[in-house]
Amino acid sequence: MHEIEWHDSHSVGVPSIDEQHKRLMALTNRLFLAIMDEAGETVLEGVLNDLADYAVYHFTHEEELLRTHGYPEDLLTEHRAEHKALTDEVHRYIARYREDPANLDLSVYVFLRDWTTEHMSRSDSRYSEFLIAHHAE
Numbered sequence: 001m002h003e004i005e006w007h008d009s010h011s012v013g014v015p016s017i018d019e020q021h022k023r024l025m026a027l028t029n030r031l032f033l034a035i036m037d038e039a040g041e042t043v044l045e046g047v048l049n050d051l052a053d054y055a056v057y058h059f060t061h062e063e064e065l066l067r068t069h070g071y072p073e074d075l076l077t078e079h080r081a082e083h084k085a086l087t088d089e090v091h092r093y094i095a096r097y098r099e100d101p102a103n104l105d106l107s108v109y110v111f112l113r114d115w116t117t118e119h120m121s122r123s124d125s126r127y128s129e130f131l132i133a134h135h136a137e
Ligand SMILES: [Fe+2]
Pocket: 062, 079, 083, 119, 123, 124
């Protein structure tokens, strides 16, 4: 298993979102390395919290950008639901970790890696053309 890598195919054509996706991937990789290194509890909890906070920040930005540019309400609602599902799952991982740090293994990384890449290439690519046409930055 190795870290996630950014590829140009991940780009949604909107600079602010691409930058945030890269940062989200970097945080996911940081979690991967912390688990691999068997980092201490303070480090692991810090990385998990940073990731959860950044995901919320990024999703809010993305949803706000879509709303501002008049993305169709039904598609936005669907997209929001996906973001919420991810946020809830990350908080569940954090809760399980707090119950017992031994609960945290690479499955959290696999989940985040797959979710991020799948969400970017499927759901986010759906709004890509729309935002590019609206000159979103
Ligand atoms: Fe998204």
